[in-house]
Amino acid sequence: MRGKTWTATFIAIAAFTAAVALAGGSETKGKFFFKKNCKTCHTKGAKGGEVTPLTKTQEQWQRYFKTGTHNKETEKLSTFLTPEQMTDVQTFLVNHAADSPQPETCGG
C-alpha cells in the first residue's frame, strides 16, 4: 500500500515537471539565442529594425510566435534555431515584454 502511494506521487510529480518544462523553456538560454541569432538583423539600423523584448506586450509576443510574421526570413531562422531554442527565445521575450513585471531592453 505504502509503495503504491509513493509510486503514484512520483508519477504525478514527474508529469507535472515535464509539463512545466515544455510550456516554459529556458529564459537564460533564450536571452543567449536572442542576442546571438536575432540581434544579427535586429539592432538599430540593421535590416530587420530594432527588436527588443519591449517591442511587444506579452500577448503580442505569444501571438507573434504562434503565427510568425517573418516571411522568407523565418525559413532561414529554422535552419539555425531548433524548435526548443525558439521556445527559449519566446520565453525570454514574453517574460520581459513591455507589460511584464520585469521589462528589459536587452540593449547590451
Ligand code: HEC
Ligand atoms: C536574417 C535576418 C533576420 C533574423 C536572423 C531575424 N529577423 Fe526578425 N525580421 C527580419 C526582417 C527583414 C524583418 C522585417 C520584414 C518581415 O517582417 O519579414 C523582421 C521582422 C521581425 C519582427 C516584426 C517587427 C514588428 O515590429 O512587428 C519581429 C518581432 C522579429 N523580426 C523578431 C525576430 C526574432 C525573435 C528573431 C530571432 C528568433 C529574428 N527576428 C531574427 C530579419 C531577421
